[in-house]
Structures are given as C-alpha cells and as structure tokens.
Amino acid sequence: MPNDAIISLQDVTFAYEGDVVALRNLNLTVRKGEFVVVLGANGAGKSTLCYLLSGIAPHIYGGRRLGLVSVAGLDPWDEPLYVTSQRCGVLMQDPEVQLFMPTLRTELAFGPANLGVDRDEIAKRSRAALGLVRLEGLEEHNPRDLSGGQKQRAALAAVLAMSPQVLVLDEPTSQLDPLGRWEVVEAIERLKQQGDLTIVMTTHETEEILRLADQVLVLDRGETVLQGGPAEVFTQAGRLEDAGVKTPALIMIQSKLVQPGGPTALATNDQRVNVTLSGVAAQAREAVEAGRLFVCSQAVPRPRSIAADRPIILEARDLTVQYPGPPPVVALRSVNVQVRQGEFVGIVGQNGSGKSTLVKCFVGLLRPKQGEVLFNGESIRKLSVGEIARRVGLVLQNPDYQLFTTYCHEEIRFGLRNVGVPEEEIEQRVEEALRLVGLSEEAELFPFRLSFGDRRKLAVAATMALDPRVLIMDEPTTAQDHRGRYQLADLARRFHEEKQGTVLMITHDVDLIARYAHRLIVLYDGRVLLDGPTAEVFTQVEELEKSFVVPPVAAQLAAELAPLGVPPTVMTLDELNRVLVPHRDGDGEEVA
C-alpha cells in the first residue's frame, strides 16, 4: 500500500448472507484527492463496493468478507458506522430517503449533532457545505420542497457536513432529469477541484465523468475486467461493451472515424481524457480534407414520418390542468396534441414541464376541468380508467407500485380479470404477453425474485395483455444500465412494428429518442415548445436549450460538420458511421 493511499482493497471477496458472491478478488488503491469512477452493468457489484467502503456492509447488509480493506486508516468492518461515517460519507441514488428534517439547516446539522459536534462548528460546516453545492439562502426551506437536483445536492451537503475524507457516491444522478444531473455533476466537479476530498463514484453515465476521472474501475459480475486511467480504459470499447458499459460517444466517434486504429487516437493528459466535441469535429474535418474520410451524404434516409392521412387515435384538445397546492401549480396550459395511428412519439422536457400530467390525462388518471382528451375522435370523459386501459396502456416508471401476486402469470391475469376477459382467453393472452417480453420461463416465479429490469418487463407484459391500441412508457431507462436501457424500448418497437400499435415514450434519454421515435414533442412550462419529426426538432438547438434538452452527440457533430455536406438529419452513431466513410485504397484497406 503506497504511503499516500487513502483507500486500499487487497484481494477482497464479499458474499451476502445466503452466499451470493457480489465481489471477487478485488484490488484497488486510491490516493488522496483522486476521483475514481466505478462502472459496470446492474448487478456488477458497484453498490456492494460502496457498502464495503462506507461500512454499510456488514453493519446493515450482513455477509462474509475475505481480504483487507482500509479506508482513511480504518477498516470499516471493525468499526461502528458512526465512526466510519466521520471518515467516509456516502450518498445514495434516491434523495427522498436521505432527507428527513424539516429544514435544510437542520438537515445539515443532523449528522454532526449526533456526534456531539459543537454548534459553532456545525454552523461553520453547514455554511461551507451549502456553498459547495450552491444552496445558500435556502437554509429554512423544507428539503422535500426542492427540485430533484436540489434535493440530491442537499443530501450531498448533509454528507459533507460530516467532514469526511472520502466521499462515496452511488449513482447520484441516476434518478434525476438533465438539469438535476447537470447541477449535481457541477457540484461534484467543484468538490474535485478543491482537491482535499477523495471521491469514489459509481455511474452508468460515462459521458458525465469523462473529464473528472483519474482512475476507472470496470466490474462485471463482481470481478474486475478493466482498471486504469480513463484513456486506457475507454479505448477498449469491445471489453466495455461486454461488461455492459457504454463507451462515451465522442471517443467512439474519434476512434472509429477520425483516427481508426485505437488508443493513440485519444488526446490525453496524464491518462485523463480531454476530448471535446469541437476537437473531434476539427479532427473529422482534417480527416476529410486529407482524404482519409469521405462524406456520403445520401447514406442517411430522409426522416421517417407518418402519413398525414392516418386517423388521429389520441388527441388532447386545449388541455389545462392546475394542481391545487398550496401554492397552486399550473401543470398544463392549453395543450393541443394530436397523435396519429402508428406513430412512435418521444416526449421530453424537464421535471415539472407537464409530461406526466399529459399522459395521466390520456389514461384518465387525471380529469382536466378545462379541455378534453379524445380517443378515436370520442371523448374519454365518460370512460373509467379501466375502460381506457383497454385502449391506452401506461407503463409506469416503477413496476414495484403494481406487483403484488405470488406468481408472474397471476400478475398478468389480474388486469385481464378486472376488465372481464373470458377465462379461456385469459390463458392465451397471458402466454402471449410473457412470450413477448421474454419471461415465459419465469411464469411460475415470485415477481420480486426477478431483477428490476425483468420486473419492468413484467409490468409491460401486464399492460400489453390488455391489448391496448396505444402504449405509453414513462421513463423506461431510469436506473437501468447500458445493456438493459434499450430492452423496454425494444419491446415498444415490437409492439409498434408487429401490432401496428401507437407508442408514446417519455424519457430524458435523447439517444433513445433518436433511435426509436419518428416524432418528438418537447414540453416546457406546461406548453408544447416544439413538435415535429425528431431530426428536425433536434436541429432547433436554441429552443431546446430552454428545456435543458441537449441533442445526441452524433446530431451535434453532424451540425458542426454540415459545411462538409454531413446531413443535419444524422442523429445516431450508426448514421454517422454511414455518412463518414473511411477511404479505402485499391486493396480495400483503409487509408491511414
């Protein structure tokens, strides 16, 4: 162990009670002030590592550990949590469960007060922590009334008030919208710049941490598959893909298009990655001018659109919704939206922009006092939510709000019985729904034994079994890893293609929108800000900025390279690969 190492794990193996091995032979050395990023698919062992560092395992989650762990001079295994927490603070995914005091001031004081820290010191620490996360002036606010990003920053400040030497962040941005994510990452960046704090962060968002990471650890089923500086790790796209980790888009583009051939393509500084959109665009221009790449403008098909003569299946007419408060909040302001049969529509916007309110009106969970929702040209006002569910199905973000039966197949039967489907037909529909989501083998399992991703699929199956004409998905990518991220969207695409269904998808994931949606609706402050073919909407950068929506990296790069003839309708990496083609010599080899 080096002298300046603040975290040291030597040959660590950990198994939870019941002998589920979560980490195997892990070695990690972190120096003071370093920023370590831990990547991996769901179930790779990232959270377990956080628990081991912070003492949550074994003090809250029991298990067996082999090997040596040292965190700021302590072995968290041997110390009670209140001792470890003074050296190593931990921030979890969900800010809601980390905030329990009535004001931000008392929230920050809670930790140090438990340790008997004197009041002046608590006030000093609180001021410093609030300054770091930029929440000054909100001391007397109830943390629960803050926005998502503010809540997570408040939870971070509460951890910082404990004055830890090591900060462990377990997917701190996974449940936030783009603005919230930006706010939290900015706060983390500021902490890093201070230099005193050692930070270990787990995430699926590789783009977010690209410029911050000093060291990257990639786990797969509890084992280390890659470890080293970001330049060294992120150039191994194949191995990252195998581990279910997304290679940052700019690195993919740079290594595949600009300088085919690998690791040297990265602009690096002490193993840190320093790759920017303008830098990659400049390299691409240079490659085109040098003849290594040529632009094939015709390679991207025209944006798909649904024929205007298709019937309108779902319509919001002059919808205005106000929540009573206090204070009263206008969630939708005279919204008019028409969805044609067979469309695949993406809906984006900040939290509070009205996305969920709009779809709740579509499925009858909210009954607006002003305006109307029509299905196939008829008002749904007189239909019950159950009757609407046979026409418009909504898959909620969290499947655990609906699962309650002992077997997966029972979960699907439940809705079918409620709508009065005959028993003999129920069997057939249950089988079909389970097959569609790939859970036929799990039909006899207790739903809570499934992984989170599979529980979501089960919720989709339960909705699809009702045979709706329109399927609405609310945030299918939240808390999902790179591999699982597109599974639900793929199910929606199958519904769209095989059953000629209509799909509406609420998401913050612009890559997902670019890949699946024909049309994009951007909501802002309860109004429709933009509505049109996805590629066209993504070109309206200034309008998008209002709602903190950033177009996909490929679309941004296409805009930069437009003078070279790259069509502005390019939205995905695949499309960019088709447009920017390596020049080949007579032997079919790429020109270096």
Next chain:
Amino acid sequence: MEPIFRYTHLDTPIHRLHPLVKMGYVMLTLVLVMYPIRETDMPILLIWLGFSAVLWAVARIELRRFVTLLKILTGTFVFLILIQGLTYRGGDTPLIVLGHLKLWEADLGVITKEGTWFGLVLCVRILVATSSLPLFVMTTPTSAIMTAMGKLRIPQTVTFMFVSALSFTTLIFEMWGSIVDAQKLRAFDIDSMNVFKRAFKAYVPIITPLILLLFRKANDFQIAMETKGFGAPVKPTEIETLRARPADYVWLALIVIVFVACTVLKFAR
C-alpha cells in the same frame, strides 16, 4: 395524495410556542378524553374542541386539513352512532324503528334517541383526541420535537422512532397514491368501490406493494440515518435552542385553565 400531518413552516403564535407547552396541550387532551365518559359530557368535549379549533385557527392551518381528518373518521362515526343507537342500554325513546329484535332488555331493531346521542358524544370524544396531535405535528419542526423530547429525558431511540414515523407518513401517502394509480391502470379502481368491497377485497393489491416498498425504504432510511452518526454513544448537540418566553407561560396558563374548567365542570355535576 398529500399527507395531512406534514409540518408547515409559518410564523404564527402557535408555531412560535415552546414545544413543551404544545406537548402539554396534547397530554391534557389525552387525559380529558380518558375520563370515564357519560352522555352528559358533550358540553365539556365541545368546550375543549372549540378551544382546539381556536388553536388551529391561530396556527393558520387550512380548514381542508380538518375536513380531511373528518373524512377519515366518517366511517368510524357512522359505525359508532349506529351501534350505540341500536344497543345503548339506557335508550328508551325510539328514533327510528327498523323492526323488533329483542335480546335480553334491548330491542336491536330500534335506534334510540339516547343511544344516538351517546354515539355522538363518543364521536366528539374521538375528534377531540385526534385533533390535538396534528396541531402539534403541523406547527412544530422535527428538530424542535427531538430537542423537546430530549429535555423530557425520553431515550433517543424512542424519539427517533417517533420522528421517523412522522417522516414515513409523508412517504406512505405518496406511495399509496402511486400504487392506487398503478392498479387503476389495470382496471382495479378502489375509489369506485363501496365500503364493504373495499374492506373485503380491495386492499390486498394496494397494501401488499405498499408493505414491500416500505421494507425497502426503511432499509434506505436506516442507512441514511446511521451513516449520519445516529446512535453514536455521545450526548447529541441540541439542534434547536428552546427558550421559554413570557408568551409561553401565558399560553400554558390558558391551556391549564381551560383544562381545569372542563374537569371541574365534569366532576362537579
């Protein structure tokens, strides 16, 4: 669905009142409702309820919260009035005759005036009991409750159990609303069911996910608390400074006077 007992940050005399005075009010309310009940107790209960209503008004608590409390209790009230109306032993004056079912001295087919009245007295007693704690919780920040309970030498674990339960009510209300919505989407609409159907059938699809989610949230909650040093074997620093002001003594005196007056009225007759 919004929790009705959530603390609201306002600057009113009741919000500024020392938490121990408010705790005293809650304790005296409980003592009052514990007195043996008689059908003549209605004026006393109404005096205390009126006094509580004044406190609610001074605290600027919205009327809709009281209405929500009434809604929650409606089922219990109907049940009590019916049962007492039908079975009250001293009931001689028929109010509604449903039929005749003699069981010893009582005629279970007749709703009596005395029984109905006694049922009403019980309802007011329940209302008195249930209106004091929300007033305390909605006007006292958690940190002040913790400090006040510390002053009363209540063990920290008990204090935090109480405070955690308050935090959890918010979560429970939010989760309840989400679960009800999720099941409505599968044509299971608890809101449109009658009382009996709800009682016998409806709650399983709602309560099962709620319990499972609460277990998980409780784990996260425990992590959040313990990693903030909760349970450390040291004397915690008092987050809030609680100092008694002259106004606190005035309010305390007022509460005690009303309580003594009610007690005297009850036992003097």
